[in-house]
Amino acid sequence: MKIFKKIIFIFFVFFSSKTFSEITFEQILQDPNNLELNLQYAKEQEALGNYKPVIATLERLSDIYSDNLDLKLYLLSISLKIDSKERTKDIIDQIKRSPVLTNAIRQRLDEIVKTLEAQDKQQKNEWVQFIDIGYNSTLDNNVNTKSDSSTLYISDSLSNYAADTIDDDDFQNIVIKYGAYKQLSNTSNINFNVGKGFTRQNRDKNKENDAHSLFINYNKQINKNYISTFYSLNENNNLHESDYVVHSFILENRYGFRPNQNIVLSGNYSLTDYRTDSVFTAAEDKNNEAQGLAVGYEYFINQNNNIKFKYGFNDYNAKLDSYGYDNEYRRISYFTRIKNINFNLSQTINYNTYDKADTFVKSDAIRDDKIKTNSISMSGSLDQLLKLEFLKNIFYSVSYSDIKSKSNILNYDYHKDIYKFGLTKRITF
Numbered sequence: 001m002k003i004f005k006k007i008i009f010i011f012f013v014f015f016s017s018k019t020f021s022e023i024t025f026e027q028i029l030q031d032p033n034n035l036e037l038n039l040q041y042a043k044e045q046e047a048l049g050n051y052k053p054v055i056a057t058l059e060r061l062s063d064i065y066s067d068n069l070d071l072k073l074y075l076l077s078i079s080l081k082i083d084s085k086e087r088t089k090d091i092i093d094q095i096k097r098s099p100v101l102t103n104a105i106r107q108r109l110d111e112i113v114k115t116l117e118a119q120d121k122q123q124k125n126e127w128v129q130f131i132d133i134g135y136n137s138t139l140d141n142n143v144n145t146k147s148d149s150s151t152l153y154i155s156d157s158l159s160n161y162a163a164d165t166i167d168d169d170d171f172q173n174i175v176i177k178y179g180a181y182k183q184l185s186n187t188s189n190i191n192f193n194v195g196k197g198f199t200r201q202n203r204d205k206n207k208e209n210d211a212h213s214l215f216i217n218y219n220k221q222i223n224k225n226y227i228s229t230f231y232s233l234n235e236n237n238n239l240h241e242s243d244y245v246v247h248s249f250i251l252e253n254r255y256g257f258r259p260n261q262n263i264v265l266s267g268n269y270s271l272t273d274y275r276t277d278s279v280f281t282a283a284e285d286k287n288n289e290a291q292g293l294a295v296g297y298e299y300f301i302n303q304n305n306n307i308k309f310k311y312g313f314n315d316y317n318a319k320l321d322s323y324g325y326d327n328e329y330r331r332i333s334y335f336t337r338i339k340n341i342n343f344n345l346s347q348t349i350n351y352n353t354y355d356k357a358d359t360f361v362k363s364d365a366i367r368d369d370k371i372k373t374n375s376i377s378m379s380g381s382l383d384q385l386l387k388l389e390f391l392k393n394i395f396y397s398v399s400y401s402d403i404k405s406k407s408n409i410l411n412y413d414y415h416k417d418i419y420k421f422g423l424t425k426r427i428t429f
Contacts, residue, residue, distance in 0.1 A: 028057070033064055042074075049303075051082050062094075069098050073105070076112075085116055108389055118428055129180040132193075134424040136173040142416035143169040143204055145405075152411040153362045171201040171208070179215075187221040208239040226254040242283035243275040254298075264296035268314070285320035292327070304337040321356035325367075340384040348373045361411060368408045375401040382423070397422040 023041040031037055042057045058075040065071055072095045079088040092109050095101065118128055144165055151158055179193030197211040214233040219226065230250040237243050252266040270290045274283040294312025301307070310331040318324035333346035354367040361367075377399035383391040401418045 025053070032060070035061065035065065046078065051078060054078050055082075055087075067098075067100075069095065069100055069105075072098070080112070085119070088112070088116065104389060111392060115428075127180045127182045129178070129429050131427045131429075132175070132177040132179070132195075132424050133427075134173075134175040134177075134422060136175070136420065136422040137170065138173070139168075139170045139419040140416060141168050141418075142414060143167065143207070145412075145414045145416065147410055148413045148415060149410050153409065155360060156363055166204045169201060169203045171199055173197055173199045177213075188219060190216075190218045192216045205240040209241075210237045210239075211235060212237075224256045226256070228252045228254070242277070242280035242286075244283075244286075245273045245275075247271045260300040262296075262298040264294075264298060264310070266294045266296075266312075268292045268294075286318060286323050288316050288318040288324060290314050290316045306335050308333045308335075318355075322354065322358040322360075324355040325352050326355075327352050340380055342379045344375075344377045344379075346373075346375045348375075362409050365409055367412065369405055369412055370407070371403065371405045373401055373403045375399060393426045393428070395424045395426065397424075 023037065023044060025041075028038060028041055038057050038061055042054045045051070045053045045057075055075070055078055058071060058078065062068070062071045062075055072091060076088065076091045076095065079091055092113060095109060096106065144161075144167070146161055146165060146167060151160055153159070175195055175197040177193045177195035179191065181189065181191035183189050193213075193215050195211075195213040195215075197209075197213070199207055199209050199211070201207045212233075212235040214231075216231045217228065219228045221227075228251075230248075230252070232246075232248045234246045234248075235243075236245070248268065248270040250266060250268045252264065255263045255265075257263060268291065272286070272288050272290075274280075274286045276282070276284045292312055292314030294310055296308060296310035298308045299306060308331075310329075312329055314327040314329075316324050316327065328351045329348060331346065331348040333344060336343050350369070350371040350373075352367075352369040352371070357363050357366045377397065379395065379397040381392070382394040382396050383389060385396065397420070399418075399420045401420075403416050403418065405412055405414050407413050
């Protein structure tokens with residue numbers, strides 16, 4: 001656990017701020033061939049997001065210093081940022097003719113060309129296919145959600161947890177997915193993926209399963225409305241708990257009432273089916289049907305910073321009423337991107353009120369919970385983080401969540417910390 005915390009700490013502190021001196025365009029006109037002065041001007045304009053003067057400056061410098069490969073590589077990086085495919089291809093052709101080109105740079109250029117070709121394929125309404133291979137590790141310091149009092153009610157009697165109840169535990173998950181996406185028109189697209197996952201636990205066994213998944217998403221833009229539909233199927237074949245299947249459908253509309261602000265409305269429906277067998281004879285009592293609505297607001301401060309709010313509620317109707325409940329939730333999140341690293345801070349508060357008392361726990365109290373989850377995460381591309389080209393198309397994610405549950409039944413008063421780390425390799429073809 002301590003080693004994992006150190007890894008997360010290193011990831012979160014891996015950025016620093018830079019300051020730039022201000023160079024005016026008049027200074028450039030006075031000394032147009034000064035390489036150092038022009039490069040500093042280009043970097044300042046890039047930091048401000050003014051890419052046109054950056055392009056103009058680098059093109060002029062590349063003509064003057066035609067043998068300077070670094071200038072052309074810098075120009076290529078800017079061209080990629082502004083998504084100028086024709087300009088990018090021309091720059092790549094120029095760089096490939098350089099007599100000082102290394103094999104590493106040539107390999108990187110070939111990868112960029114492949115990416116541009118894949119984007120062209122998408123624009124021509126062809127399917128772009130991919131395979132994701134992922135590894136995820138999770139550390140949980142209260143894997144059995146032991147109550148803060150270390151006691152619990154069983155059939156109205158107050159009891160202690162078993163002496164061998166496990167608190168700290170970790171589990172690993174390997175996921176393989178095949179997927180594809182296609183641009184159907186200038187205003188619509190579709191994507192899907194199917195996956196297989198394996199989860200194994202170190203000490204306890206309640207998280208272990210073999211899972212299958214299907215995900216389908218269709219998007220359509222109509223004027224200022226961006227309409228999305230999502231369908232997912234998750235089949236969880238648990239090794240030591242009852243198996244279950246979840247079907248979920250979401251319809252969402254994002255209305256851009258201002259260039260940097262959206263109102264989001266969504267509705268959802270899900271069906272959960274537990275499988276009763278000779279071991280879990282009452283599993284189907286948890287079968288439930290759920291429907292809900294949500295409203296959200298999104299404000300994009302700039303391309304690297306945004307804040308989002310969401311409020312919603314769900315009604316879970318279970319076969320056995322003690323498993324059914326009404327859910328109300330509130331979520332606020334802030335996203336920022338610093339030096340190619342994505343950071344996200346969020347807080348979610350869930351209020352759950354159950355339909356009927358659970359006689360197996362406490363017959364004279366209908367369960368009422370408040371669960372607050374504070375999370376911080378970071379993600380990005382590993383090659384951009386570590387500056388190593390061979391790590392291209394490998395993506396990382398690191399997160400920490402603090403979960404506190406308060407309930408009118410002490411069984412459900414608990415606190416836990418969850419640490420997650422994941423790596424995913426994407427192969428596109």
